[in-house]
Amino acid sequence: xxxxxxxxxxxxxxxxxxxxxxxxxxxxxxxxxxxxxxxxxxxxxxxxxxxxxxxxxxxxxxxxxxxxxxxxxxxxxxxxxxxxxxxxxxxxxxxxxxxxxxxxxxxxxxxxxxxxxxxxxxxxxxxxxxxxxxxxxxxxxxxxxxxxxxxxxxxxxxxxxxxxxxxxxxxxxxxxxxxxxxxxxxxxxxxxxxxxxxxxxxxxxxxxxxxxxxxxxxxxxxxxxxxxxxxxxxxxxxxxxxxxxxxxxxxxxxxxxxxxxxxxxxxxxxxxxxxxxxxxxxxxxxxxxxxxxxxxxxxxxxxxxxxxxxxxxxxxxxxxxxxxxxxxxxxxxxxxxxxxxxxxxxxxx
Amino acid sequence: xxxxxxxxxxxxxxxxxxxxxxxxxxxxxxxxxxxxxxxxxxxxxxxxxxxxxxxxxxxxxxxxxxxxxxxxxxxxxxxxxxxxxxxxxxxxxxxxxxxxxxxxxxxxxxxxxxxxxxxxxxxxxxxxxxxxxxxxxxxxxxxxxxxxxxxxxxxxxxxxxxxxxxxxxxxxxxxxxxxxxxxxxxxxx
Numbered sequence: 001x002x003x004x005x006x007x008x009x010x011x012x013x014x015x016x017x018x019x020x021x022x023x024x025x026x027x028x029x030x031x032x033x034x035x036x037x038x039x040x041x042x043x044x045x046x047x048x049x050x051x052x053x054x055x056x057x058x059x060x061x062x063x064x065x066x067x068x069x070x071x072x073x074x075x076x077x078x079x080x081x082x083x084x085x086x087x088x089x090x091x092x093x094x095x096x097x098x099x100x101x102x103x104x105x106x107x108x109x110x111x112x113x114x115x116x117x118x119x120x121x122x123x124x125x126x127x128x129x130x131x132x133x134x135x136x137x138x139x140x141x142x143x144x145x146x147x148x149x150x151x152x153x154x155x156x157x158x159x160x161x162x163x164x165x166x167x168x169x170x171x172x173x174x175x176x177x178x179x180x181x182x183x184x185x186x187x188x189x190x191x192x193x194x195x196x197x198x199x200x201x202x203x204x205x206x207x208x209x210x211x212x213x214x215x216x217x218x219x220x221x222x223x224x225x226x227x228x229x230x231x232x233x234x235x236x237x238x239x240x241x242x243x244x245x246x247x248x249x250x251x252x253x254x255x256x257x258x259x260x261x262x263x264x265x266x267x268x269x270x271x272x273x274x275x276x277x278x279x280x281x282x283x284x285x286x287x288x289x290x291x292x293x294x295x296x297x298x299x300x301x302x303x304x305x306x307x308x309x310x311x312x313x314x315x316x317x318x319x320x321x322x323x324x325x326x327x328x329x330x331x332x333x334x335x336x337x338x339x340x341x342x343x344x345x346x347x348x349x
Numbered sequence: 350x351x352x353x354x355x356x357x358x359x360x361x362x363x364x365x366x367x368x369x370x371x372x373x374x375x376x377x378x379x380x381x382x383x384x385x386x387x388x389x390x391x392x393x394x395x396x397x398x399x400x401x402x403x404x405x406x407x408x409x410x411x412x413x414x415x416x417x418x419x420x421x422x423x424x425x426x427x428x429x430x431x432x433x434x435x436x437x438x439x440x441x442x443x444x445x446x447x448x449x450x451x452x453x454x455x456x457x458x459x460x461x462x463x464x465x466x467x468x469x470x471x472x473x474x475x476x477x478x479x480x481x482x483x484x485x486x487x488x489x490x491x492x493x494x495x496x497x498x499x500x501x502x503x504x505x506x507x508x509x510x511x512x513x514x515x516x517x518x519x520x521x522x523x524x525x526x527x528x529x530x531x532x533x534x535x536x537x538x
Contacts, residue, residue, distance in 0.1 A: 010518050013520075014513060019488075057489035057490055059467050064381045069377055073377055079399070149374060152353075
Protein backbone atom coordinates (compact mmCIF):
# COMPACT_ATOMS: atom_id res chain seq x y z
CA UNK A 1 0.00 0.00 0.00
CA UNK A 2 2.87 2.30 0.69
CA UNK A 3 3.98 2.31 -2.92
CA UNK A 4 0.82 4.22 -3.83
CA UNK A 5 1.80 7.08 -1.58
CA UNK A 6 3.81 8.69 -4.35
CA UNK A 7 1.55 7.78 -7.21
CA UNK A 8 0.93 10.52 -9.70
CA UNK A 9 -1.03 10.49 -12.93
CA UNK A 10 1.74 8.78 -14.91
CA UNK A 11 2.09 6.07 -12.30
CA UNK A 12 -1.55 5.10 -12.58
CA UNK A 13 -1.22 5.08 -16.34
CA UNK A 14 1.92 2.97 -16.14
CA UNK A 15 0.41 0.42 -13.79
CA UNK A 16 -0.78 -2.65 -15.72
CA UNK A 17 -3.12 -3.71 -12.94
CA UNK A 18 -4.77 -0.31 -13.00
CA UNK A 19 -5.18 -0.29 -16.75
CA UNK A 20 -6.68 -3.76 -16.79
CA UNK A 21 -9.01 -2.85 -13.97
CA UNK A 22 -10.27 0.26 -15.81
CA UNK A 23 -10.83 -1.61 -19.05
CA UNK A 24 -12.66 -4.47 -17.36
CA UNK A 25 -15.36 -2.10 -16.13
CA UNK A 26 -13.61 -0.47 -13.20
CA UNK A 27 -15.69 -1.64 -10.28
CA UNK A 28 -14.30 0.19 -7.30
CA UNK A 29 -15.77 -1.92 -4.52
CA UNK A 30 -13.65 -4.89 -3.61
CA UNK A 31 -10.77 -3.65 -5.72
CA UNK A 32 -7.40 -2.61 -4.44
CA UNK A 33 -8.09 0.89 -5.75
CA UNK A 34 -10.83 1.39 -3.22
CA UNK A 35 -8.24 0.70 -0.54
CA UNK A 36 -5.79 3.09 -2.17
CA UNK A 37 -8.38 5.85 -2.16
CA UNK A 38 -9.28 5.29 1.45
CA UNK A 39 -5.62 5.51 2.45
CA UNK A 40 -4.80 8.38 0.14
CA UNK A 41 -7.98 10.26 -0.71
CA UNK A 42 -5.96 13.06 -2.29
CA UNK A 43 -5.11 10.65 -5.13
CA UNK A 44 -8.69 10.44 -6.29
CA UNK A 45 -8.31 13.23 -8.81
CA UNK A 46 -5.27 11.65 -10.48
CA UNK A 47 -6.90 8.24 -10.35
CA UNK A 48 -10.04 9.47 -12.05
CA UNK A 49 -8.10 11.39 -14.67
CA UNK A 50 -6.04 8.31 -15.44
CA UNK A 51 -9.16 6.16 -15.76
CA UNK A 52 -10.74 8.74 -18.04
CA UNK A 53 -7.64 8.87 -20.23
CA UNK A 54 -7.39 5.11 -20.48
CA UNK A 55 -10.98 4.83 -21.60
CA UNK A 56 -10.75 7.78 -23.95
CA UNK A 57 -7.67 6.44 -25.63
CA UNK A 58 -9.59 3.44 -26.82
CA UNK A 59 -12.12 5.74 -28.45
CA UNK A 60 -9.69 7.64 -30.61
CA UNK A 61 -11.26 7.59 -34.06
CA UNK A 62 -9.45 6.08 -36.97
CA UNK A 63 -7.61 8.33 -39.37
CA UNK A 64 -8.81 6.20 -42.25
CA UNK A 65 -12.19 6.68 -43.88
CA UNK A 66 -14.22 3.65 -44.90
CA UNK A 67 -14.11 4.68 -48.53
CA UNK A 68 -10.35 4.97 -48.52
CA UNK A 69 -9.97 1.63 -46.77
CA UNK A 70 -12.15 -0.23 -49.23
CA UNK A 71 -10.47 1.44 -52.18
CA UNK A 72 -7.04 0.49 -50.86
CA UNK A 73 -8.12 -3.10 -50.23
CA UNK A 74 -9.54 -3.39 -53.71
CA UNK A 75 -6.30 -2.04 -55.18
CA UNK A 76 -4.25 -4.54 -53.27
CA UNK A 77 -6.39 -7.47 -54.33
CA UNK A 78 -6.50 -6.36 -57.96
CA UNK A 79 -2.81 -5.70 -58.08
CA UNK A 80 -1.99 -9.10 -56.65
CA UNK A 81 -4.10 -10.74 -59.34
CA UNK A 82 -2.51 -8.73 -62.14
CA UNK A 83 0.93 -9.71 -61.00
CA UNK A 84 0.04 -13.35 -60.87
CA UNK A 85 -1.43 -13.34 -64.33
CA UNK A 86 1.59 -11.65 -65.90
CA UNK A 87 3.95 -13.79 -63.87
CA UNK A 88 2.28 -16.93 -65.15
CA UNK A 89 2.80 -16.08 -68.80
CA UNK A 90 6.49 -15.51 -68.47
CA UNK A 91 7.50 -17.97 -65.80
CA UNK A 92 7.01 -21.68 -65.66
CA UNK A 93 8.10 -21.75 -62.05
CA UNK A 94 4.63 -20.86 -60.90
CA UNK A 95 4.11 -24.58 -60.55
CA UNK A 96 6.44 -24.48 -57.58
CA UNK A 97 3.93 -22.42 -55.59
CA UNK A 98 1.58 -24.19 -53.21
CA UNK A 99 -1.05 -26.26 -54.94
CA UNK A 100 -3.82 -24.06 -53.70
CA UNK A 101 -2.34 -20.92 -55.23
CA UNK A 102 -5.03 -18.99 -57.00
CA UNK A 103 -5.10 -19.56 -60.73
CA UNK A 104 -7.48 -16.81 -61.57
CA UNK A 105 -10.89 -15.51 -60.75
CA UNK A 106 -12.71 -18.25 -62.61
CA UNK A 107 -11.50 -20.85 -60.18
CA UNK A 108 -12.18 -18.89 -57.00
CA UNK A 109 -15.79 -19.98 -57.06
CA UNK A 110 -14.77 -23.58 -57.47
CA UNK A 111 -12.48 -23.46 -54.46
CA UNK A 112 -15.33 -22.01 -52.43
CA UNK A 113 -17.69 -24.82 -53.30
CA UNK A 114 -15.01 -27.30 -52.36
CA UNK A 115 -14.82 -25.91 -48.86
CA UNK A 116 -18.46 -26.65 -48.15
CA UNK A 117 -19.08 -30.32 -48.92
CA UNK A 118 -22.60 -31.05 -50.06
CA UNK A 119 -22.76 -34.44 -48.38
CA UNK A 120 -23.47 -34.08 -44.66
CA UNK A 121 -21.37 -37.11 -43.76
CA UNK A 122 -18.94 -35.48 -41.33
CA UNK A 123 -19.89 -31.87 -40.59
CA UNK A 124 -23.48 -31.09 -41.39
CA UNK A 125 -23.32 -27.59 -40.02
CA UNK A 126 -22.33 -25.64 -43.11
CA UNK A 127 -24.20 -26.57 -46.25
CA UNK A 128 -24.44 -25.04 -49.66
CA UNK A 129 -28.02 -24.39 -50.66
CA UNK A 130 -28.49 -22.85 -54.05
CA UNK A 131 -26.18 -19.89 -53.71
CA UNK A 132 -26.53 -19.45 -49.96
CA UNK A 133 -24.35 -20.56 -47.10
CA UNK A 134 -26.21 -21.81 -44.08
CA UNK A 135 -24.76 -22.36 -40.63
CA UNK A 136 -26.75 -24.10 -37.94
CA UNK A 137 -25.80 -24.43 -34.31
CA UNK A 138 -26.63 -27.96 -33.27
CA UNK A 139 -24.54 -27.90 -30.14
CA UNK A 140 -25.56 -26.93 -26.64
CA UNK A 141 -23.38 -23.83 -26.41
CA UNK A 142 -23.07 -20.58 -28.33
CA UNK A 143 -21.31 -20.93 -31.65
CA UNK A 144 -18.97 -18.14 -32.68
CA UNK A 145 -18.34 -17.39 -36.30
CA UNK A 146 -17.13 -14.77 -38.73
CA UNK A 147 -19.03 -13.45 -41.67
CA UNK A 148 -17.11 -12.80 -44.90
CA UNK A 149 -16.95 -9.09 -44.15
CA UNK A 150 -15.26 -9.63 -40.82
CA UNK A 151 -18.39 -9.21 -38.71
CA UNK A 152 -18.66 -11.44 -35.69
CA UNK A 153 -21.70 -13.51 -34.76
CA UNK A 154 -22.48 -15.54 -31.65
CA UNK A 155 -25.19 -18.00 -32.65
CA UNK A 156 -27.30 -19.46 -29.85
CA UNK A 157 -27.98 -23.19 -29.66
CA UNK A 158 -30.66 -24.33 -32.03
CA UNK A 159 -30.37 -21.22 -34.19
CA UNK A 160 -29.59 -20.95 -37.87
CA UNK A 161 -28.01 -18.15 -39.86
CA UNK A 162 -27.62 -17.95 -43.61
CA UNK A 163 -26.27 -15.55 -46.24
CA UNK A 164 -25.56 -15.46 -49.94
CA UNK A 165 -22.23 -16.49 -51.32
CA UNK A 166 -21.50 -12.99 -52.59
CA UNK A 167 -22.28 -11.51 -49.18
CA UNK A 168 -19.40 -9.15 -48.69
CA UNK A 169 -19.53 -7.71 -52.18
CA UNK A 170 -23.21 -7.02 -52.56
CA UNK A 171 -24.60 -3.51 -52.09
CA UNK A 172 -26.12 -4.63 -48.86
CA UNK A 173 -24.86 -7.23 -46.45
CA UNK A 174 -27.85 -9.37 -45.69
CA UNK A 175 -28.26 -12.40 -43.40
CA UNK A 176 -31.27 -14.47 -42.44
CA UNK A 177 -31.68 -15.63 -38.89
CA UNK A 178 -33.85 -18.21 -37.17
CA UNK A 179 -33.52 -18.17 -33.41
CA UNK A 180 -31.14 -15.95 -31.50
CA UNK A 181 -27.80 -14.37 -32.25
CA UNK A 182 -25.58 -11.58 -31.02
CA UNK A 183 -23.87 -9.46 -33.68
CA UNK A 184 -20.81 -7.24 -33.78
CA UNK A 185 -21.01 -5.66 -37.16
CA UNK A 186 -17.99 -4.22 -38.93
CA UNK A 187 -18.65 -0.63 -39.83
CA UNK A 188 -19.14 -0.06 -43.54
CA UNK A 189 -21.09 3.01 -44.52
CA UNK A 190 -21.13 1.92 -48.13
CA UNK A 191 -22.83 -1.37 -47.36
CA UNK A 192 -25.48 -1.39 -44.67
CA UNK A 193 -25.90 -4.62 -42.78
CA UNK A 194 -29.27 -6.22 -42.30
CA UNK A 195 -30.69 -9.17 -40.41
CA UNK A 196 -33.92 -10.73 -41.62
CA UNK A 197 -35.77 -12.71 -39.01
CA UNK A 198 -39.29 -13.65 -39.83
CA UNK A 199 -41.08 -10.49 -40.82
CA UNK A 200 -38.58 -8.23 -39.14
CA UNK A 201 -35.63 -6.49 -40.76
CA UNK A 202 -32.91 -4.95 -38.61
CA UNK A 203 -30.54 -2.56 -40.34
CA UNK A 204 -27.26 -1.21 -39.02
CA UNK A 205 -24.06 0.47 -40.10
CA UNK A 206 -21.76 -0.92 -37.49
CA UNK A 207 -22.73 -1.70 -33.99
CA UNK A 208 -23.54 -4.39 -31.43
CA UNK A 209 -26.96 -5.81 -30.92
CA UNK A 210 -28.97 -8.97 -30.28
CA UNK A 211 -31.83 -10.36 -32.29
CA UNK A 212 -34.08 -12.98 -30.80
CA UNK A 213 -37.05 -14.63 -32.46
CA UNK A 214 -39.28 -16.79 -30.35
CA UNK A 215 -42.62 -18.50 -30.57
CA UNK A 216 -44.80 -15.45 -30.48
CA UNK A 217 -42.49 -12.49 -30.73
CA UNK A 218 -39.19 -11.21 -32.13
CA UNK A 219 -37.04 -8.78 -30.19
CA UNK A 220 -33.98 -6.67 -30.95
CA UNK A 221 -31.81 -5.11 -28.23
CA UNK A 222 -29.01 -2.66 -28.91
CA UNK A 223 -25.76 -2.71 -26.94
CA UNK A 224 -24.00 0.04 -28.81
CA UNK A 225 -24.51 2.14 -31.89
CA UNK A 226 -27.97 2.44 -33.34
CA UNK A 227 -30.18 0.26 -35.39
CA UNK A 228 -33.25 0.66 -37.56
CA UNK A 229 -35.87 -2.02 -37.25
CA UNK A 230 -38.70 -2.43 -39.73
CA UNK A 231 -41.54 -4.87 -40.02
CA UNK A 232 -42.82 -5.94 -43.40
CA UNK A 233 -46.22 -6.38 -44.89
CA UNK A 234 -49.17 -4.10 -45.30
CA UNK A 235 -48.90 -2.37 -41.99
CA UNK A 236 -45.15 -1.98 -42.17
CA UNK A 237 -43.72 0.09 -39.37
CA UNK A 238 -40.24 1.10 -38.52
CA UNK A 239 -38.38 2.33 -35.48
CA UNK A 240 -34.85 3.50 -34.62
CA UNK A 241 -33.27 1.88 -31.58
CA UNK A 242 -30.57 3.29 -29.38
CA UNK A 243 -28.56 1.54 -26.69
CA UNK A 244 -30.60 0.20 -23.79
CA UNK A 245 -33.66 0.03 -25.91
CA UNK A 246 -35.45 -3.10 -27.00
CA UNK A 247 -38.14 -3.42 -29.59
CA UNK A 248 -40.59 -6.30 -29.45
CA UNK A 249 -42.49 -7.34 -32.53
CA UNK A 250 -45.64 -9.43 -32.23
CA UNK A 251 -46.52 -11.04 -35.55
CA UNK A 252 -50.02 -11.81 -34.32
CA UNK A 253 -50.68 -8.11 -33.79
CA UNK A 254 -48.19 -6.81 -36.33
CA UNK A 255 -47.15 -4.37 -33.65
CA UNK A 256 -43.73 -2.90 -32.93
CA UNK A 257 -43.33 -1.83 -29.32
CA UNK A 258 -40.29 -0.09 -27.93
CA UNK A 259 -39.44 -0.89 -24.34
CA UNK A 260 -36.54 -0.35 -22.02
CA UNK A 261 -33.92 -3.08 -22.14
CA UNK A 262 -34.27 -5.55 -19.31
CA UNK A 263 -30.68 -5.04 -18.24
CA UNK A 264 -29.58 -1.53 -19.20
CA UNK A 265 -25.85 -0.95 -19.36
CA UNK A 266 -24.02 2.21 -18.38
CA UNK A 267 -23.40 4.23 -21.53
CA UNK A 268 -21.59 7.17 -20.05
CA UNK A 269 -19.66 6.19 -16.93
CA UNK A 270 -18.44 9.77 -16.61
CA UNK A 271 -21.83 10.85 -15.31
CA UNK A 272 -21.61 8.53 -12.35
CA UNK A 273 -18.02 9.42 -11.64
CA UNK A 274 -19.11 11.95 -9.05
CA UNK A 275 -21.36 9.29 -7.58
CA UNK A 276 -18.55 8.30 -5.31
CA UNK A 277 -19.06 11.58 -3.59
CA UNK A 278 -22.81 12.07 -3.48
CA UNK A 279 -22.88 14.04 -0.29
CA UNK A 280 -26.18 15.67 0.54
CA UNK A 281 -26.95 16.19 -3.10
CA UNK A 282 -30.38 17.31 -4.18
CA UNK A 283 -32.00 14.23 -5.58
CA UNK A 284 -32.96 16.05 -8.80
CA UNK A 285 -29.27 16.32 -9.73
CA UNK A 286 -28.73 12.66 -9.06
CA UNK A 287 -31.69 11.69 -11.21
CA UNK A 288 -30.38 13.81 -14.03
CA UNK A 289 -26.94 12.21 -13.76
CA UNK A 290 -28.54 8.78 -13.79
CA UNK A 291 -30.52 9.70 -16.88
CA UNK A 292 -27.42 10.80 -18.73
CA UNK A 293 -25.39 7.83 -17.57
CA UNK A 294 -27.86 5.30 -18.97
CA UNK A 295 -29.46 7.31 -21.74
CA UNK A 296 -32.86 6.50 -20.20
CA UNK A 297 -35.35 9.37 -19.69
CA UNK A 298 -36.35 9.83 -16.06
CA UNK A 299 -39.31 12.06 -15.33
CA UNK A 300 -40.01 13.58 -11.98
CA UNK A 301 -41.73 16.54 -10.45
CA UNK A 302 -38.88 18.81 -9.40
CA UNK A 303 -40.77 21.06 -6.95
CA UNK A 304 -42.10 18.16 -4.93
CA UNK A 305 -38.61 16.71 -4.60
CA UNK A 306 -37.11 20.01 -3.62
CA UNK A 307 -36.28 19.12 -0.06
CA UNK A 308 -35.05 15.65 -0.79
CA UNK A 309 -31.36 15.18 -0.32
CA UNK A 310 -29.38 12.05 -0.67
CA UNK A 311 -26.07 10.87 0.63
CA UNK A 312 -25.38 7.58 -0.98
CA UNK A 313 -22.60 6.31 -3.11
CA UNK A 314 -23.60 4.47 -6.24
CA UNK A 315 -21.44 1.54 -6.99
CA UNK A 316 -22.07 -0.92 -9.76
CA UNK A 317 -25.54 -2.14 -9.03
CA UNK A 318 -27.80 -2.73 -11.99
CA UNK A 319 -29.87 0.20 -13.11
CA UNK A 320 -33.15 -0.86 -11.55
CA UNK A 321 -31.51 -1.56 -8.26
CA UNK A 322 -30.07 1.93 -8.18
CA UNK A 323 -33.56 3.27 -8.76
CA UNK A 324 -35.00 1.18 -5.98
CA UNK A 325 -32.41 2.25 -3.45
CA UNK A 326 -32.85 5.87 -4.40
CA UNK A 327 -36.62 5.67 -4.12
CA UNK A 328 -36.49 3.96 -0.78
CA UNK A 329 -34.22 6.69 0.54
CA UNK A 330 -36.59 9.48 -0.40
CA UNK A 331 -39.72 7.41 0.20
CA UNK A 332 -40.74 7.51 -3.42
CA UNK A 333 -41.65 4.93 -6.00
CA UNK A 334 -40.96 4.54 -9.69
CA UNK A 335 -42.78 3.06 -12.60
CA UNK A 336 -41.95 2.47 -16.21
CA UNK A 337 -44.24 3.95 -18.80
CA UNK A 338 -43.17 3.11 -22.33
CA UNK A 339 -39.50 3.87 -22.41
CA UNK A 340 -39.40 6.33 -19.58
CA UNK A 341 -39.01 6.03 -15.86
CA UNK A 342 -41.42 8.11 -13.82
CA UNK A 343 -40.72 8.94 -10.19
CA UNK A 344 -43.65 9.49 -7.88
CA UNK A 345 -43.14 11.07 -4.52
CA UNK A 346 -44.98 12.89 -1.80
CA UNK A 347 -41.90 14.96 -0.99
CA UNK A 348 -39.42 15.01 1.85
CA UNK A 349 -40.79 17.49 4.34
CA UNK B 350 -4.48 -16.96 -30.25
CA UNK B 351 -7.88 -16.15 -31.60
CA UNK B 352 -9.18 -19.20 -33.40
CA UNK B 353 -10.55 -17.05 -36.17
CA UNK B 354 -7.11 -15.56 -36.79
CA UNK B 355 -5.65 -19.05 -36.98
CA UNK B 356 -8.09 -20.07 -39.69
CA UNK B 357 -7.59 -16.91 -41.67
CA UNK B 358 -3.82 -17.08 -41.56
CA UNK B 359 -3.71 -20.76 -42.48
CA UNK B 360 -6.07 -20.25 -45.38
CA UNK B 361 -4.11 -17.19 -46.50
CA UNK B 362 -0.86 -19.14 -46.55
CA UNK B 363 -2.53 -21.75 -48.66
CA UNK B 364 -3.53 -19.18 -51.21
CA UNK B 365 -7.17 -18.61 -50.31
CA UNK B 366 -8.16 -15.26 -51.76
CA UNK B 367 -11.15 -14.91 -49.53
CA UNK B 368 -8.83 -15.24 -46.57
CA UNK B 369 -6.63 -12.55 -48.08
CA UNK B 370 -9.59 -10.23 -48.27
CA UNK B 371 -10.74 -11.12 -44.77
CA UNK B 372 -7.26 -10.45 -43.47
CA UNK B 373 -7.29 -7.02 -45.07
CA UNK B 374 -10.76 -6.21 -43.77
CA UNK B 375 -9.73 -7.18 -40.28
CA UNK B 376 -6.34 -5.57 -40.05
CA UNK B 377 -5.86 -2.87 -42.67
CA UNK B 378 -7.31 -0.13 -40.49
CA UNK B 379 -5.32 -1.09 -37.37
CA UNK B 380 -2.15 -1.26 -39.45
CA UNK B 381 -2.88 2.15 -40.92
CA UNK B 382 -3.55 3.83 -37.58
CA UNK B 383 -0.45 2.24 -36.11
CA UNK B 384 1.71 3.01 -39.13
CA UNK B 385 0.85 6.69 -38.88
CA UNK B 386 2.78 6.82 -35.62
CA UNK B 387 6.06 6.47 -37.41
CA UNK B 388 5.12 7.22 -40.99
CA UNK B 389 3.09 10.40 -40.69
CA UNK B 390 2.71 10.87 -44.45
CA UNK B 391 -0.53 8.99 -45.17
CA UNK B 392 0.09 8.56 -48.89
CA UNK B 393 3.53 7.11 -48.33
CA UNK B 394 2.04 4.90 -45.64
CA UNK B 395 -0.61 3.55 -47.98
CA UNK B 396 2.08 2.77 -50.54
CA UNK B 397 4.05 0.94 -47.90
CA UNK B 398 0.99 -0.98 -46.81
CA UNK B 399 0.22 -1.89 -50.39
CA UNK B 400 3.75 -3.14 -50.98
CA UNK B 401 3.72 -5.05 -47.74
CA UNK B 402 0.48 -6.88 -48.51
CA UNK B 403 1.54 -7.76 -52.02
CA UNK B 404 4.85 -9.04 -50.74
CA UNK B 405 3.19 -11.17 -48.04
CA UNK B 406 0.82 -12.66 -50.58
CA UNK B 407 3.57 -13.47 -53.01
CA UNK B 408 5.62 -15.12 -50.29
CA UNK B 409 2.67 -16.85 -48.71
CA UNK B 410 3.87 -20.37 -49.30
CA UNK B 411 6.99 -19.61 -47.33
CA UNK B 412 5.35 -17.94 -44.34
CA UNK B 413 5.13 -19.68 -41.01
CA UNK B 414 2.17 -20.09 -38.69
CA UNK B 415 2.20 -17.47 -35.97
CA UNK B 416 0.94 -17.16 -32.41
CA UNK B 417 -0.17 -13.58 -32.67
CA UNK B 418 -1.22 -12.48 -36.10
CA UNK B 419 -1.70 -8.81 -35.39
CA UNK B 420 1.73 -8.53 -33.79
CA UNK B 421 3.26 -10.31 -36.75
CA UNK B 422 1.63 -7.90 -39.17
CA UNK B 423 2.70 -4.91 -37.09
CA UNK B 424 6.29 -6.13 -37.12
CA UNK B 425 6.17 -6.70 -40.84
CA UNK B 426 4.87 -3.18 -41.36
CA UNK B 427 7.63 -1.65 -39.25
CA UNK B 428 10.19 -3.60 -41.19
CA UNK B 429 8.70 -2.48 -44.49
CA UNK B 430 8.60 1.17 -43.52
CA UNK B 431 12.03 1.43 -41.96
CA UNK B 432 13.61 -0.41 -44.83
CA UNK B 433 12.04 2.14 -47.13
CA UNK B 434 13.09 5.08 -44.99
CA UNK B 435 16.72 4.16 -45.16
CA UNK B 436 16.54 4.73 -48.87
CA UNK B 437 14.86 8.13 -48.57
CA UNK B 438 16.92 11.20 -49.31
CA UNK B 439 17.23 13.36 -46.22
CA UNK B 440 15.11 16.19 -47.61
CA UNK B 441 12.26 13.83 -48.39
CA UNK B 442 12.29 12.39 -44.93
CA UNK B 443 12.15 15.91 -43.56
CA UNK B 444 9.00 16.51 -45.58
CA UNK B 445 7.59 13.31 -44.23
CA UNK B 446 8.21 14.57 -40.73
CA UNK B 447 6.47 17.86 -41.41
CA UNK B 448 3.43 16.22 -42.96
CA UNK B 449 0.89 15.81 -40.22
CA UNK B 450 -2.63 15.31 -41.41
CA UNK B 451 -5.33 13.80 -39.32
CA UNK B 452 -8.72 12.99 -40.73
CA UNK B 453 -11.22 12.63 -37.94
CA UNK B 454 -13.74 10.00 -38.86
CA UNK B 455 -17.27 11.31 -38.44
CA UNK B 456 -19.30 9.02 -36.18
CA UNK B 457 -22.81 9.87 -35.12
CA UNK B 458 -23.71 13.11 -33.40
CA UNK B 459 -24.12 11.73 -29.90
CA UNK B 460 -20.43 10.92 -29.81
CA UNK B 461 -19.39 14.52 -30.31
CA UNK B 462 -18.33 14.87 -26.70
CA UNK B 463 -16.04 11.90 -26.99
CA UNK B 464 -14.60 13.30 -30.19
CA UNK B 465 -13.69 16.52 -28.47
CA UNK B 466 -12.03 14.76 -25.57
CA UNK B 467 -10.07 12.41 -27.76
CA UNK B 468 -8.99 15.30 -29.96
CA UNK B 469 -7.26 16.63 -26.85
CA UNK B 470 -5.42 13.37 -26.37
CA UNK B 471 -4.34 13.47 -29.98
CA UNK B 472 -3.24 17.08 -29.72
CA UNK B 473 -1.00 16.26 -26.81
CA UNK B 474 0.27 13.09 -28.46
CA UNK B 475 1.39 14.98 -31.53
CA UNK B 476 3.74 17.02 -29.41
CA UNK B 477 5.60 13.95 -28.26
CA UNK B 478 8.40 12.28 -30.14
CA UNK B 479 7.56 9.70 -32.79
CA UNK B 480 8.82 6.92 -30.57
CA UNK B 481 6.77 8.08 -27.61
CA UNK B 482 3.64 8.32 -29.71
CA UNK B 483 4.20 4.84 -30.96
CA UNK B 484 4.57 3.28 -27.56
CA UNK B 485 1.54 5.07 -26.14
CA UNK B 486 -0.51 3.93 -29.14
CA UNK B 487 0.62 0.34 -28.68
CA UNK B 488 -0.12 0.32 -25.00
CA UNK B 489 -3.38 2.24 -24.75
CA UNK B 490 -5.03 1.86 -28.11
CA UNK B 491 -3.83 -1.60 -29.08
CA UNK B 492 -3.60 -2.82 -25.49
CA UNK B 493 -0.37 -4.71 -26.00
CA UNK B 494 1.55 -6.05 -23.03
CA UNK B 495 5.09 -5.01 -22.18
CA UNK B 496 6.33 -8.32 -23.55
CA UNK B 497 4.52 -7.86 -26.85
CA UNK B 498 5.81 -4.32 -27.24
CA UNK B 499 9.33 -5.52 -26.51
CA UNK B 500 9.03 -8.13 -29.22
CA UNK B 501 7.56 -5.71 -31.71
CA UNK B 502 10.13 -2.97 -31.18
CA UNK B 503 12.96 -5.44 -30.73
CA UNK B 504 14.05 -4.01 -27.41
CA UNK B 505 14.24 -5.43 -23.91
CA UNK B 506 11.37 -5.32 -21.45
CA UNK B 507 13.12 -2.92 -19.08
CA UNK B 508 13.72 -0.70 -22.11
CA UNK B 509 9.98 -0.78 -22.80
CA UNK B 510 9.24 0.15 -19.20
CA UNK B 511 11.65 3.07 -19.43
CA UNK B 512 10.32 4.31 -22.73
CA UNK B 513 6.77 4.03 -21.54
CA UNK B 514 7.36 5.80 -18.26
CA UNK B 515 9.24 8.67 -19.91
CA UNK B 516 6.50 8.98 -22.49
CA UNK B 517 3.85 9.09 -19.76
CA UNK B 518 5.70 11.76 -17.81
CA UNK B 519 6.06 13.84 -20.94
CA UNK B 520 2.39 13.28 -21.74
CA UNK B 521 1.33 14.30 -18.27
CA UNK B 522 3.22 17.56 -18.25
CA UNK B 523 1.79 18.55 -21.64
CA UNK B 524 -1.68 17.35 -20.68
CA UNK B 525 -1.88 19.44 -17.52
CA UNK B 526 -1.80 22.52 -19.70
CA UNK B 527 -4.66 21.17 -21.80
CA UNK B 528 -6.77 19.64 -19.12
CA UNK B 529 -8.19 22.60 -17.27
CA UNK B 530 -9.88 24.21 -20.25
CA UNK B 531 -11.29 20.75 -21.00
CA UNK B 532 -12.64 20.42 -17.48
CA UNK B 533 -14.38 23.77 -17.75
CA UNK B 534 -15.87 22.71 -21.05
CA UNK B 535 -17.25 19.51 -19.56
CA UNK B 536 -18.71 21.30 -16.59
CA UNK B 537 -20.68 23.68 -18.71
CA UNK B 538 -22.39 20.84 -20.60
